Amino acid sequence: MNRKLLTGTALALVAASAIGIATFTTAETDVVADMPSEATEATEATEATEATVPAARQMTIWRDPNCGCCDAYADYMEENGYHVTRIDERDFDKRSVEVGVPEQGLGCHLAQVDGYYVSGLVPAEIVARLTEERPEITGITLPGMPMNAPGMGGKSGTLKTYAFSGDEITVFSDE
Numbered sequence: 001m002n003r004k005l006l007t008g009t010a011l012a013l014v015a016a017s018a019i020g021i022a023t024f025t026t027a028e029t030d031v032v033a034d035m036p037s038e039a040t041e042a043t044e045a046t047e048a049t050e051a052t053v054p055a056a057r058q059m060t061i062w063r064d065p066n067c068g069c070c071d072a073y074a075d076y077m078e079e080n081g082y083h084v085t086r087i088d089e090r091d092f093d094k095r096s097v098e099v100g101v102p103e104q105g106l107g108c109h110l111a112q113v114d115g116y117y118v119s120g121l122v123p124a125e126i127v128a129r130l131t132e133e134r135p136e137i138t139g140i141t142l143p144g145m146p147m148n149a150p151g152m153g154g155k156s157g158t159l160k161t162y163a164f165s166g167d168e169i170t171v172f173s174d175e
Contacts, residue, residue, distance in 0.1 A: 073151030080124035121149035
Protein backbone atom coordinates (compact mmCIF):
# COMPACT_ATOMS: atom_id res chain seq x y z
CA MET A 1 0.00 0.00 0.00
CA ASN A 2 2.83 2.38 0.78
CA ARG A 3 4.25 1.69 -2.64
CA LYS A 4 0.95 2.64 -4.34
CA LEU A 5 0.69 5.79 -2.21
CA LEU A 6 4.28 6.73 -2.94
CA THR A 7 3.87 6.12 -6.68
CA GLY A 8 0.60 8.13 -6.74
CA THR A 9 2.18 11.03 -4.86
CA ALA A 10 5.17 11.04 -7.21
CA LEU A 11 2.88 11.07 -10.26
CA ALA A 12 0.82 13.90 -8.77
CA LEU A 13 3.98 15.95 -8.13
CA VAL A 14 5.24 15.35 -11.69
CA ALA A 15 1.88 16.41 -13.13
CA ALA A 16 1.73 19.53 -10.91
CA SER A 17 5.28 20.46 -11.92
CA ALA A 18 4.49 20.04 -15.62
CA ILE A 19 1.40 22.23 -15.29
CA GLY A 20 3.37 24.85 -13.34
CA ILE A 21 6.18 24.94 -15.89
CA ALA A 22 3.73 25.20 -18.79
CA THR A 23 1.87 28.03 -17.07
CA PHE A 24 5.08 29.89 -16.20
CA THR A 25 6.47 29.52 -19.74
CA THR A 26 3.23 30.76 -21.29
CA ALA A 27 3.03 33.70 -18.89
CA GLU A 28 6.67 34.59 -19.48
CA THR A 29 6.19 34.44 -23.27
CA ASP A 30 3.19 36.76 -23.02
CA VAL A 31 5.12 39.25 -20.89
CA VAL A 32 8.17 39.15 -23.16
CA ALA A 33 5.98 39.56 -26.25
CA ASP A 34 4.43 42.67 -24.70
CA MET A 35 7.81 44.19 -23.80
CA PRO A 36 9.67 46.15 -26.49
CA SER A 37 13.26 45.11 -27.04
CA GLU A 38 16.13 47.56 -26.53
CA ALA A 39 16.69 47.57 -30.29
CA THR A 40 13.03 48.39 -30.90
CA GLU A 41 13.16 51.17 -28.32
CA ALA A 42 16.33 52.60 -29.89
CA THR A 43 14.80 52.47 -33.37
CA GLU A 44 11.61 54.13 -32.15
CA ALA A 45 13.65 56.83 -30.37
CA THR A 46 15.68 57.46 -33.54
CA GLU A 47 12.52 57.62 -35.66
CA ALA A 48 10.94 60.02 -33.16
CA THR A 49 14.07 62.18 -33.23
CA GLU A 50 14.17 62.20 -37.02
CA ALA A 51 10.50 63.17 -37.08
CA THR A 52 10.71 65.90 -34.45
CA VAL A 53 14.19 67.40 -34.84
CA PRO A 54 14.93 69.20 -38.12
CA ALA A 55 17.73 67.66 -40.21
CA ALA A 56 19.78 70.82 -39.73
CA ARG A 57 19.81 70.07 -35.98
CA GLN A 58 20.67 66.35 -36.16
CA MET A 59 24.35 65.53 -35.95
CA THR A 60 26.21 62.22 -36.01
CA ILE A 61 29.78 62.27 -34.70
CA TRP A 62 32.36 59.56 -35.40
CA ARG A 63 35.07 59.85 -32.78
CA ASP A 64 37.85 58.08 -30.98
CA PRO A 65 36.22 56.71 -27.81
CA ASN A 66 39.22 57.89 -25.76
CA CYS A 67 38.94 61.54 -26.84
CA GLY A 68 37.45 63.69 -24.09
CA CYS A 69 37.32 66.83 -26.23
CA CYS A 70 34.99 65.05 -28.67
CA ASP A 71 32.54 64.35 -25.84
CA ALA A 72 32.88 67.94 -24.63
CA TYR A 73 32.18 69.13 -28.19
CA ALA A 74 29.12 66.85 -28.49
CA ASP A 75 27.83 68.21 -25.17
CA TYR A 76 28.44 71.77 -26.45
CA MET A 77 26.47 71.05 -29.64
CA GLU A 78 23.61 69.56 -27.59
CA GLU A 79 23.60 72.70 -25.42
CA ASN A 80 23.24 74.65 -28.68
CA GLY A 81 20.12 72.75 -29.76
CA TYR A 82 21.54 69.83 -31.73
CA HIS A 83 20.55 66.19 -31.27
CA VAL A 84 23.91 64.39 -31.32
CA THR A 85 24.48 60.70 -31.99
CA ARG A 86 27.97 59.58 -30.96
CA ILE A 87 29.64 56.67 -32.71
CA ASP A 88 32.90 55.22 -31.41
CA GLU A 89 35.28 54.73 -34.30
CA ARG A 90 39.02 54.74 -33.75
CA ASP A 91 39.63 55.11 -37.50
CA PHE A 92 37.43 58.18 -37.95
CA ASP A 93 40.38 59.83 -39.71
CA LYS A 94 40.21 57.24 -42.52
CA ARG A 95 36.48 57.85 -42.84
CA SER A 96 37.22 61.60 -42.91
CA VAL A 97 39.63 61.28 -45.82
CA GLU A 98 37.22 58.93 -47.64
CA VAL A 99 34.44 61.56 -47.54
CA GLY A 100 36.75 64.31 -48.79
CA VAL A 101 38.30 66.03 -45.78
CA PRO A 102 41.80 67.11 -46.87
CA GLU A 103 44.47 65.16 -44.96
CA GLN A 104 46.18 68.39 -43.91
CA GLY A 105 42.83 69.66 -42.62
CA LEU A 106 41.72 66.79 -40.38
CA GLY A 107 39.97 67.67 -37.13
CA CYS A 108 39.76 65.51 -34.04
CA HIS A 109 36.48 63.85 -35.13
CA LEU A 110 34.08 63.72 -38.08
CA ALA A 111 30.45 64.79 -37.97
CA GLN A 112 27.61 64.77 -40.45
CA VAL A 113 24.73 67.23 -40.34
CA ASP A 114 22.04 67.79 -42.96
CA GLY A 115 24.08 66.29 -45.80
CA TYR A 116 27.35 68.07 -44.95
CA TYR A 117 30.50 66.79 -43.27
CA VAL A 118 32.00 68.77 -40.42
CA SER A 119 35.53 67.90 -39.33
CA GLY A 120 36.80 69.09 -35.99
CA LEU A 121 35.61 71.45 -33.27
CA VAL A 122 33.63 73.84 -35.49
CA PRO A 123 31.56 76.36 -33.46
CA ALA A 124 27.78 75.85 -33.49
CA GLU A 125 27.11 79.19 -35.18
CA ILE A 126 29.37 78.19 -38.10
CA VAL A 127 27.60 74.83 -38.45
CA ALA A 128 24.25 76.68 -38.40
CA ARG A 129 25.51 79.06 -41.07
CA LEU A 130 26.55 76.07 -43.21
CA THR A 131 23.11 74.45 -43.06
CA GLU A 132 21.29 77.77 -43.56
CA GLU A 133 23.35 79.00 -46.54
CA ARG A 134 23.64 75.51 -48.10
CA PRO A 135 26.71 76.16 -50.27
CA GLU A 136 27.66 73.62 -52.93
CA ILE A 137 30.49 72.03 -50.95
CA THR A 138 31.11 68.68 -49.29
CA GLY A 139 31.75 70.15 -45.86
CA ILE A 140 33.86 72.28 -43.56
CA THR A 141 36.81 71.64 -41.30
CA LEU A 142 38.58 73.24 -38.39
CA PRO A 143 41.97 71.49 -38.54
CA GLY A 144 43.68 70.13 -35.46
CA MET A 145 42.58 70.85 -31.92
CA PRO A 146 42.84 74.62 -31.35
CA MET A 147 42.88 75.49 -27.65
CA ASN A 148 40.29 78.25 -28.19
CA ALA A 149 37.73 75.97 -29.88
CA PRO A 150 34.53 74.51 -28.39
CA GLY A 151 35.37 71.22 -26.72
CA MET A 152 38.80 72.46 -25.70
CA GLY A 153 38.90 75.70 -23.71
CA GLY A 154 35.70 77.13 -25.14
CA LYS A 155 35.27 79.47 -28.10
CA SER A 156 37.42 82.55 -27.76
CA GLY A 157 39.21 84.64 -30.34
CA THR A 158 39.11 83.77 -34.01
CA LEU A 159 39.04 80.36 -35.62
CA LYS A 160 39.64 79.73 -39.32
CA THR A 161 37.27 77.17 -40.80
CA TYR A 162 37.82 75.83 -44.31
CA ALA A 163 35.30 74.62 -46.89
CA PHE A 164 36.23 71.58 -48.98
CA SER A 165 34.79 70.04 -52.11
CA GLY A 166 36.82 67.72 -54.31
CA ASP A 167 40.30 69.24 -54.62
CA GLU A 168 39.06 72.74 -53.81
CA ILE A 169 39.76 74.21 -50.37
CA THR A 170 38.65 77.73 -49.46
CA VAL A 171 38.21 79.75 -46.28
CA PHE A 172 34.61 79.36 -45.08
CA SER A 173 34.91 81.44 -41.92
CA ASP A 174 37.56 83.44 -40.14
CA GLU A 175 35.84 84.62 -37.00
